[in-house]
Amino acid sequence: MPRDTLTREQIVRAAIALLDAEGLDGLNMRSLGKRLNSAATAMYWHVKNKDHLVVLACNEVWNEVGLPDLDAVGWRTAAERMAGDLHAMLARHPWLVQAFASQPLYGENKARHDDHILAVYERAGFRGPEADQAAGAVFTYVLGHALSLSAAVSADRRLTRGGDEAEALMRESMARATEIAQRYPRLRERLDTYAAREYAAAPDRSFEVGLRALLDGLELRLGDRHQHQAQAQHPHPAP
Template sequence: MPRDTLTREQIVRAAIGLLDAEGLEGLNMRSLGKRLNSAATAVYWHVKNKDNLVVLACNEVWNEVGLPDLAAVGWRAAAERMATDLYAMLTRHPWLVQAFASQPLYGENKARHDDHSLAVYELAGFQGAEADQAAGAVFTYVLGHALSLSATVSVERRLTHGGENAQALMRESLTKMTEIAQQFPRLRERLDAYADKDYGAAPSQSFEVGLQALLDGLEIRLGDRRLPQPAAAGGETLDSPHR
């Protein structure tokens, strides 16, 4: 594709496809140019370098996370949908979790998501730093779940490109992990129960159950705040302005 017909949008979409297929380590201008049927030098006319390209790709995929209409749904439904959409997005693009640890990634689309997330928890009744803490707790929970998937994808990719030797090393590592886990009763029981699955695989619906428990906890915190405070000596409540 000639330089004058190549657009930044085309480059970013192609970069996302390459990142999904090959991960951060597989992204380079030569491979990207090949995907675009263009010379690598043509790509540099639109993006400065690989780091800049990752930032642009990151900004683009944040568009995949829905921002519910808060006038139409309650805060909890909105929080659940945003968390579920975020998890699905990170699942589709596992390289993004790795990118978080490698460089600052903050664009307009993530800022829009973060702003809407704060609006969700302010609608619930959290104020100031409390809204930040609530939003941060849910975001960290989602990111933690996605981290496991990202690591698995990265290992599988290395095995694919590493040939028989890499696969033999992985089998050896898994054998050692199993031998260590067998020394502990609860882990041994789990290995037996999930013998047909990979060790460390989470039970089904783990993400959904954990998310509901986290949102339950936030609701409890809100409910506790709204309860009347117990009376102190002299008939004043603990939140009396005279205290």
């Protein structure tokens, strides 16, 4: 594809597809050029370098997280929807979890998301730094849960690329981990139970349980504050 017909939007879309397929380590200008039928040098007319391309790709996928209308739904419904959308987006693009640890990520879509999530917690009743803390707690929970999904994708990719040798190493590692777990009673009980298999088969259920528990705690914190404010305004008369 000639330089004058190649656009930044095309490059970013192709980069996201490459990142989804190959991960952060698999992104390079030569591979991207092959996907676009273009010379690798043509990429640099539109993006500065790989880090810049990752920032652009991040900003693009952030648009997949919906921004609920706060005049139409309550703060908790909005918080649940945004956390769920973010979790689903990170599951579709597991490279993004790794990117968070490697460089600053920014962009218009991410800023719009961050501003809206602060509005959600301000609507709930959190003020100033408290809104940032509430939003940060939920974001960190979502990111942490997505980390396990990202790790699973990375492990599968290593197995695919590594062939028989990688598969043998994985079996050896799992056998060693099982051997160690046998020494601890609670881990031993869970090695081959329905609960363990159910968690492995349906991690989204554990995500929802944890998210509800976290939001329950935030809601309880708001309730305690309202109670303290009411008591301050209407103190009990002295006996």
